[in-house]
Structures are given as structure tokens and as C-alpha cells.
Amino acid sequence: MGPLKSIWNWFRKPSSTWGTGILLVAGGVAGVIFWGGFHTAMEKTNSLGFCISCHEMEDTVYQEYIKTPHYSNPSGVRAICSDCHVPREWQHKVVRKIRATKELYYKFIDPSIDTPEKFEVKRLHLAKNVWAEMESNNSRECRNCHSYDAMAFDKQHEKAAKQMKAAKERGDTCISCHKGIAHKMPDMSSGYKLVFEELEAKAKDDGAKASELFTLTEMPFWLDRDKIDQGRGDGLLISATKLEVLETSGDARKVRISGWRQKGADRIFYELMSHRIFTATLSPKALEQVKLGEEKTDPETELVWIPVSLDAWVKAEKLLADREELWGLAEEMYTASCTTCHGKPAADHYLANQWIGVMKSMKRFISLNKQEYRFVQKYLQLHASDTGGNGHH
Known part of the structure; x- marks a missing residue:
């Protein structure tokens, strides 16, 4: 007979010394004492x-x-x-x-x-x-x-x-x-600053090998490889802009910038037709190199939009291969900036162009700098109700 079975049999064996009633009462009293002690100890830890x-x-x-x-x-x-x-x-x-x-x-x-x-x-x-x-x-x-x-x-x-x-x-x-x-509010920016530092370190590897890249920060571009680092560049790329890598030369990359521009606003590239989601701004010199597609008219606004592209050079730094990592940073910024006073609206609560006004109305209440502000706005616009998840592409 095993030890467990022996214990079980002893446990079930009727007592020859104590009556059943006494045992029941004693067990009840012991249970009350145990429960009272347990409850008292638990409540003590709540003080x-x-x-x-x-x-x-x-x-x-x-x-x-x-x-x-x-x-x-x-x-x-x-x-x-x-x-x-x-x-x-x-x-x-x-x-x-x-x-x-x-x-x-x-x-x-x-x-x-x-x-x-x-x-x-x-x-x-x-x-x-x-x-x-x-x-x-x-x-x-x-x-x-x-x-x-x-x-x-x-x-x-x-x-x-x-x-x-x-x-x-x-x-x-x-x-x-x-x-x-x-309690005192923590430094909300410390969270996204840490994420940014991690992505900045990762960007050094991504920029060296990926064939499709996205800008981690706003950065200049140049039309000539030899003029990199000279002056302010021939234009500016907004954060989270998609770049197609065409050529590699040392620490530089020749890339293709694609998008849309509204007729009459030639110096601005937008990500999507009819949506004011900034991709790049161009100098007058860069305008001469822009390749134009076939004009299209937005039936709702009757504004004319043109698909455009431009080949230029950028430094192989602060470039990431995965846009979702950028959106993780943007979400961290959005949460840190827009949840201290109220619940943050879901990105798809507004249309892409509506987010411009919504962000502007909140601008004086948040501590993002101009570049961070534009980055968060772009994230929200590309996840808005009328962009259909284009931010994931």
C-alpha cells in the first residue's frame, strides 16, 4: 500500500475518540479562525x-x-x-x-x-x-x-x-x-525618444543594404552626387517618405521620389492624389528634373493632379527598410502628446485632410517640434478613414 493511500484511508477512518458533531464544530471554528486571520492579513496589506x-x-x-x-x-x-x-x-x-x-x-x-x-x-x-x-x-x-x-x-x-x-x-x-x-506625470517624451534612438541605430544598417527605404527624419536631397553636404540641398524629404533605391555610391544612395502634385503647387510632392500628405518640397532647380505623368481631375473638387517622380541623391543614414517601425514611433509620439488631456481619437476617426485642421487646433497644447508634428500628422493621415491603410504600404 502506497503512502498516499495510507494517508487517505487514515483521513476517511471514523474517529473512535471524538464524536462527529465535535469534529464538525471544531472544523468550523478552525475554518473561521483561518478565514478571519487570512482576511485580516489581506486587509492589513491594503492600509x-x-x-x-x-x-x-x-x-x-x-x-x-x-x-x-x-x-x-x-x-x-x-x-x-x-x-x-x-x-x-x-x-x-x-x-x-x-x-x-x-x-x-x-x-x-x-x-x-x-x-x-x-x-x-x-x-x-x-x-x-x-x-x-x-x-x-x-x-x-x-x-x-x-x-x-x-x-x-x-x-x-x-x-x-x-x-x-x-x-x-x-x-x-x-x-x-x-x-x-x-501622481506626478512622467516625462512622456522619454518613451518615444528611446524608440527614436533605437531606430536611429538600426537605420545605419538598413540604409546600407535595402532596396526600398523610408526616411526616419526630414532630410535634404541633392541632384548631383558630388554636391552632397554642400549647402541646404535641392529639396527636403519629409519623414516617412518612401524612396526607391536606384544606385549605390559609397555612403550615398541615388533614389527615386514618387508622388503627386496639385496643378499650380509645383514645388510640393504629396503621397496620394487629392490628399495633402506631404512627401517632399523642391527647389526651383529641382523642378526642372521632375518627370510628369498624365493629368487627372478629382471629380469631387475639380482640382487637377499630376503623378510625378524625381531622381536624386541622399546620404545613406536615417533610412529604414520597414515603415511599420516608423509608425510605431509615430504612435508613441501621438500617445505621449494627445492622451494627457483627453482620450486620443482613432486615426480613422477623421478623413486625411481633416487631420490637418484637427492637429492645428491642438498644436498649442503639445510639445512636439515642427518636424515631429509633421511626422505624426502624416502617420494619422495615412491611417485615416479615406486612405484605406495606405500607411502600411
Whole structure:
């Protein structure tokens, strides 16, 4: 007889010493004691004191939190750490507690935020994890206290009421607009700057071997190979512009720039007919080298468009073979710039040409430079509702 079977038989064997009733009562009492102890311990880990017992929390996010209305307000209602970060429902709470064991690992085994300097390096990463979780559960913990249906919009500031009503109609989740509500906002640009650095390093290899390339940044082009680096060039390529490689010469590439131009606006190349998605701007000298296709008239606007191409030279740097990697960077920029005040609209929420006005209306609220601004706009335009995913080609 195996040991497991012996144990099982012993477990099932009727007691000759204690009555069944006594055993049932004793088991019930033991269960209550165990459950009470377990529940007490779990609730203890939800207390504010427990949350800030680690200096990593007390010296950083706690100091930010105590300056916010969630800590102190005229109503005297306080939301502590667990109110926002620990679910109330039993099953979700247990899952969160189990996941918290990973945080113990980084506390005792591999400290990653044990100094203010380390914490700042990780702040964006940590914040993104929390935001993603809150978006996935529709800001569940926020809704324990806040409800659209309970809001007295007439008692809110006019602008706030307008935004809240619109958010309710769209079904927006709280965290879409209220990032940084209880803690300092991370440097949102640090995320896309890191992505850019990675792509910049990768571009050195891509520019040397690929037959089809896309510009990582805005860059000049020259009509003559020997004049590269002389002056400002014969034109400017906008970020994410497609280039067909025709010839290789040292650290230079002869490329073909293709697109469309509107009749009367000869110095600008656009990516698609009837869509003002910038590809390149040309000098008067470069205009003489442009090859023209057959004119086409847009039936909706009656504007005349002409397919065009130009062969020119560029430096084999900051050129990528995969446009999707560029779009990953653009999405990071878009998210970083347009989710601190409100939920970002989906790219296909607007037409390509409408995005020009939408971006312009938001320009004063974002910190992108001119080149980054044009890059994000191009990304949104090529993923708009009327461009049919042309950004993937």
C-alpha cells in the first residue's frame, strides 16, 4: 500500500475518540479562525501605512499624493492607495495580490527603484503599466466612487461639464483623461525618444543594404552626387517618405521620389492624389528634373493632379527598410502628446485632410517640434478613414 493511500484511508477512518458533531464544530471554528486571520492579513496589506512602509513609495509617489485632492479636500473624503490600485471584488483582489509578489522580488532580490534617481528612470514604464491595466478594466477602481450617472453637470465648470458629457457619450474611461491625477506625470517624451534612438541605430544598417527605404527624419536631397553636404540641398524629404533605391555610391544612395502634385503647387510632392500628405518640397532647380505623368481631375473638387517622380541623391543614414517601425514611433509620439488631456481619437476617426485642421487646433497644447508634428500628422493621415491603410504600404 502506497503512502498516499495510507494517508487517505487514515483521513476517511471514523474517529473512535471524538464524536462527529465535535469534529464538525471544531472544523468550523478552525475554518473561521483561518478565514478571519487570512482576511485580516489581506486587509492589513491594503492600509496606507503598509503601502508606504517601503521607502521607495514613501519618498516618491506618497509625497506627490498628499498634495492632491484624493488625500485632502473640503469634503474630508480620502482615497488611499488601495482604493485606486486594489480591486474590491474578491476574485480580482486575489489576482492582484498574487501579482504583487513580483514587486517583492524587485524589492528584495533585484532592486530597480530603490533610489529616487532609479525611480525617475522607471516612472514612465511604471505609469504605462498602471494606465494599461486601468484602460483594460474600464477604470474599475475609479468607478467605485465616481459615476457619470451621479454627476451634477450643472454644478461643474462649464468647460469641465462639456468635456465630461462628451466623454460619457463616447464611453471614454476615466484614465483616458485623468492621467497624473494623484501622481506626478512622467516625462512622456522619454518613451518615444528611446524608440527614436533605437531606430536611429538600426537605420545605419538598413540604409546600407535595402532596396526600398523610408526616411526616419526630414532630410535634404541633392541632384548631383558630388554636391552632397554642400549647402541646404535641392529639396527636403519629409519623414516617412518612401524612396526607391536606384544606385549605390559609397555612403550615398541615388533614389527615386514618387508622388503627386496639385496643378499650380509645383514645388510640393504629396503621397496620394487629392490628399495633402506631404512627401517632399523642391527647389526651383529641382523642378526642372521632375518627370510628369498624365493629368487627372478629382471629380469631387475639380482640382487637377499630376503623378510625378524625381531622381536624386541622399546620404545613406536615417533610412529604414520597414515603415511599420516608423509608425510605431509615430504612435508613441501621438500617445505621449494627445492622451494627457483627453482620450486620443482613432486615426480613422477623421478623413486625411481633416487631420490637418484637427492637429492645428491642438498644436498649442503639445510639445512636439515642427518636424515631429509633421511626422505624426502624416502617420494619422495615412491611417485615416479615406486612405484605406495606405500607411502600411
